Amino acid sequence: MHRLNVDLGERSYPIVIGSALLNDPSHFGQAIRGNQVLVVTNETIAPLYLEKVLASLRGFAKVDSIQLPDGEAFKTLDTLNRVFDTLLEKRHDRSTTIVALGGGVIGDMSGFAAACYQRGVDFVQVPTTLLSQVDSSVGGKTGVNHPLGKNMIGAFYQPQLVLIDIDTLRTLPDRELSAGIAEVIKYGMICDQPFFEWLEQNMHKLLARDPQALAYAVKRSCEDKAAVVADDERESGRRAILNFGHTFGHAIEAVQGYGKWLHGEAVAAGMAMAAELSRLRGWVGENEVQRLRTLLSQANLPQQSPEDMTVDDYLSAMSVDKKVQDGKLRLVLLRALGDAQIIDDTPREQLIEALRACGAR
Amino acid sequence: MHRLNVDLGERSYPIVIGSALLNDPSHFGQAIRGNQVLVVTNETIAPLYLEKVLASLRGFAKVDSIQLPDGEAFKTLDTLNRVFDTLLEKRHDRSTTIVALGGGVIGDMSGFAAACYQRGVDFVQVPTTLLSQVDSSVGGKTGVNHPLGKNMIGAFYQPQLVLIDIDTLRTLPDRELSAGIAEVIKYGMICDQPFFEWLEQNMHKLLARDPQALAYAVKRSCEDKAAVVADDERESGRRAILNFGHTFGHAIEAVQGYGKWLHGEAVAAGMAMAAELSRLRGWVGENEVQRLRTLLSQANLPQQSPEDMTVDDYLSAMSVDKKVQDGKLRLVLLRALGDAQIIDDTPREQLIEALRACGAR
Numbered sequence: 162m163h164r165l166n167v168d169l170g171e172r173s174y175p176i177v178i179g180s181a182l183l184n185d186p187s188h189f190g191q192a193i194r195g196n197q198v199l200v201v202t203n204e205t206i207a208p209l210y211l212e213k214v215l216a217s218l219r220g221f222a223k224v225d226s227i228q229l230p231d232g233e234a235f236k237t238l239d240t241l242n243r244v245f246d247t248l249l250e251k252r253h254d255r256s257t258t259i260v261a262l263g264g265g266v267i268g269d270m271s272g273f274a275a276a277c278y279q280r281g282v283d284f285v286q287v288p289t290t291l292l293s294q295v296d297s298s299v300g301g302k303t304g305v306n307h308p309l310g311k312n313m314i315g316a317f318y319q320p321q322l323v324l325i326d327i328d329t330l331r332t333l334p335d336r337e338l339s340a341g342i343a344e345v346i347k348y349g350m351i352c353d354q355p356f357f358e359w360l361e362q363n364m365h366k367l368l369a370r371d372p373q374a375l376a377y378a379v380k381r382s383c384e385d386k387a388a389v390v391a392d393d394e395r396e397s398g399r400r401a402i403l404n405f406g407h408t409f410g411h412a413i414e415a416v417q418g419y420g421k422w423l424h425g426e427a428v429a430a431g432m433a434m435a436a437e438l439s440r441l442r443g444w445v446g447e448n449e450v451q452r453l454r455t456l457l458s459q460a461n462l463p464q465q466s467p468e469d470m471t472v473d474d475y476l477s478a479m480s481v482d483k484k485v486q487d488g489k490l491r492l493v494l495l496r497a498l499g500d501a502q503i504i505d506d507t508p509r510e511q512l513i514e515a516l517r518a519c520g521a522r
Numbered sequence: 523m524h525r526l527n528v529d530l531g532e533r534s535y536p537i538v539i540g541s542a543l544l545n546d547p548s549h550f551g552q553a554i555r556g557n558q559v560l561v562v563t564n565e566t567i568a569p570l571y572l573e574k575v576l577a578s579l580r581g582f583a584k585v586d587s588i589q590l591p592d593g594e595a596f597k598t599l600d601t602l603n604r605v606f607d608t609l610l611e612k613r614h615d616r617s618t619t620i621v622a623l624g625g626g627v628i629g630d631m632s633g634f635a636a637a638c639y640q641r642g643v644d645f646v647q648v649p650t651t652l653l654s655q656v657d658s659s660v661g662g663k664t665g666v667n668h669p670l671g672k673n674m675i676g677a678f679y680q681p682q683l684v685l686i687d688i689d690t691l692r693t694l695p696d697r698e699l700s701a702g703i704a705e706v707i708k709y710g711m712i713c714d715q716p717f718f719e720w721l722e723q724n725m726h727k728l729l730a731r732d733p734q735a736l737a738y739a740v741k742r743s744c745e746d747k748a749a750v751v752a753d754d755e756r757e758s759g760r761r762a763i764l765n766f767g768h769t770f771g772h773a774i775e776a777v778q779g780y781g782k783w784l785h786g787e788a789v790a791a792g793m794a795m796a797a798e799l800s801r802l803r804g805w806v807g808e809n810e811v812q813r814l815r816t817l818l819s820q821a822n823l824p825q826q827s828p829e830d831m832t833v834d835d836y837l838s839a840m841s842v843d844k845k846v847q848d849g850k851l852r853l854v855l856l857r858a859l860g861d862a863q864i865i866d867d868t869p870r871e872q873l874i875e876a877l878r879a880c881g882a883r
Contacts, residue, residue, distance in 0.1 A: 238599055238603055242599055245668055245674065245675055246668075246670075249668055249670035249674060250670065252841070276677065277638075277665075277675045277677060278674070278675065279674060279676075280663065280665060280673075280676045280678055281677070281678070302641065304638075304641060307606055307607075307610055309607075309610035309611065310610055312641075313606065313639070313640060314606055314638045314639065315638060315640075316637065316638060316641055316677065317641055317642070480613065
């Protein structure tokens with residue numbers, strides 16, 4: 162069992178990573194301060210793990226659960242409101258704790274519900290997908306989508322505990338495993354070259370779901386992300402390097418319609434675009450771009466734009482992305498493998514060339 | 523012109539109180555950091571003051587406005603979503619500032635929109651009712667109602683500036699002026715006996731809208747509230763004394779339907795109930811209760827329950843109120859005039875007796 166601490170002063174919290182953690186009431190017992198709990202999960206995860214979690218919560222006086230529909234398409238204010246309905250119908254008060262059991266969508270919505278319910282209640286994350294284990298469960302970003310943009314409504318809100326049971330990855334579909342690996346690769350690219358090299362050598366183990374390799378990759382990813390977040394909790398500066406590939410990826414998700422491409426798949430293609438742009442700027446060579454493309458390919462991830470997307474689709478979608486400051490497009494590029502930098506002076510022509518290099522029409 | 527500072531460390535902000543402030547671009551110029559502004563107001567206030575405010579914002583590159591329907595009944599997630607729609611349709615980014623021009627409903631919703639839009643943008647409050655000037659513009663409470671409870675969804679979020687133009691009180695209906703005075707009286711009751719005595723002597727001036735008297739009452743109320751809030755920003759302890767009369771008041775609003783009684787009117791009756799309960803506990807005498815009732819009566823405020831409400835209506839509504847911790851009803855009572863205390867051990871019979879003393883059936 163690994164145990165990390167995300168160091169955010171009075172909002173610090175532990176991440177516990179290991180096997181058979183869902184069966185162990187002690188982790189919940191230590192983190193949950195009141196005697197009321199609402200487990201928020203979805204219709205896919207509930208049949209697999211809800212009973213196990215409820216059994217571990219048996220010691221609390223009031224334990225309720227709600228099953229939301231599965232998928233990014235349901236990450237909306239309307240779905241969020243169903244969580245508030247349940248909390249109020251079941252008479253949960255300010256001492257309640259919301260437990261998020263599921264992937265990134267469940268985690269983001271449950272965290273935002275916790276941030277807003279009675280202006281803030283406690284929150285425990287139990288991420289069950291690789292993507293949410295290495296990304297959305299660390300860093301306090303919560304929220305929902307708006308028809309005009311992803312994650313446009315939300316809050317920074319930290320959990321009391323993140324409990325990562327590696328066993329939940331056994332039931333994860335292959336495609337979602339790969340999507341999670343996209344974010345794992347990202348950490349290597351932006352701040353951890355040794356980890357990138359480890360991934361080049363161990364990708365086959367991750368794809369074979371070797372528990373040791375998975376636990377190591379999750380732990381290392383969380384450490385990398387926690388280090389970046391601890392420096393810049395509210396994303397005023399360097400934290401934005403975590404968006405490597407995401408501005409392009411969000412454009413893909415927005416234009417294709419949320420849910421058609423998985424988030425990690427869109428980010429994979431977006432990382433290829435950001436790498437091409439870094440090359441055009443003269444920061445990395447053909448070789449580094451190729452290493453990224455090879456690794457993405459090994460992980461069964463896309464490295465090209467969806468075929469039906471045009472350059473104009475990207476430019477239009479990116480101008481309402483959160484990363485725009487005072488009209489300037491901010492992007493994360495690579496100075497080298499393992500060294501990302503934020504820029505806001507990309508020439509339009511270079512941007513277009515990078516998009517075309519990745520197959521945008 | 524008065525200028526106070528609400529001292530909350532890095533979230534500190536000024537409150538400026540005076541005449542003709544809306545016409546003066548300098549206050550906005552100092553507080554607004556970006557070049558985008560969205561003014562959120564309602565259909566009642568817009569014809570009176572929107573043009574004036576837009577003129578003072580002429581120096582900013584992008585200034586949009588949205589008019590929401592007027593009234594507590596529209597303080598909902600649905601109305602909030604209209605603000606997000608406008609921000610996204612008009613392509614406001616993270617550097618935007620939301621200016622709330624209106625009463626408490628506009629302030630609460632705009633502040634919550636600012637807290638959530640792209641996980642937090644800047645916020646300026648321009649409260650135009652006495653209630654919002656002395657209450658909801660100070661303290662960072664933002665949010666919306668849920669059909670099952672008032673202010674159940676929200677955030678603690680501090681503005682960059684609160685700009686109180688006393689001239690806006692000239693157009694305030696008499697009934698709303700009185701409702702605002704209810705909260706002014708509250709400050710005297712819970713923490714400022716000299717102010718309570720000033721109110722006993724100067725109530726006629728407030729009702730005659732004497733500008734000097736109004737400015738003094740607003741300033742003194744803001745000072746009293748700011749002192750309480752500075753001690754306890756997130757309402758973990760003493761700040762709850764500001765809820766004096768509110769648990770009863772919220773029950774009245776919830777059972778009657780939001781908007782039938784004004785918030786201040788419900789709080790006035792609620793304060794009478796809390797005072798009666800303090801008397802039954804042996805903390806204040808008949809005399810203090812009578813002084814409160816007399817002052818409420820001078821201010822044309824109710825001191826009794828709505829005729830159609832039963833004791834059971836109150837008990838049922840209060841058990842889902844935010845002030846319930848682990849099943850215990852927390853109430854604010856008076857040890858003496860100007861000295862409030864939070865308790866959670868009210869005997870049910872005493873509660874019922876106090877409700878009956880105020881006309882609950």
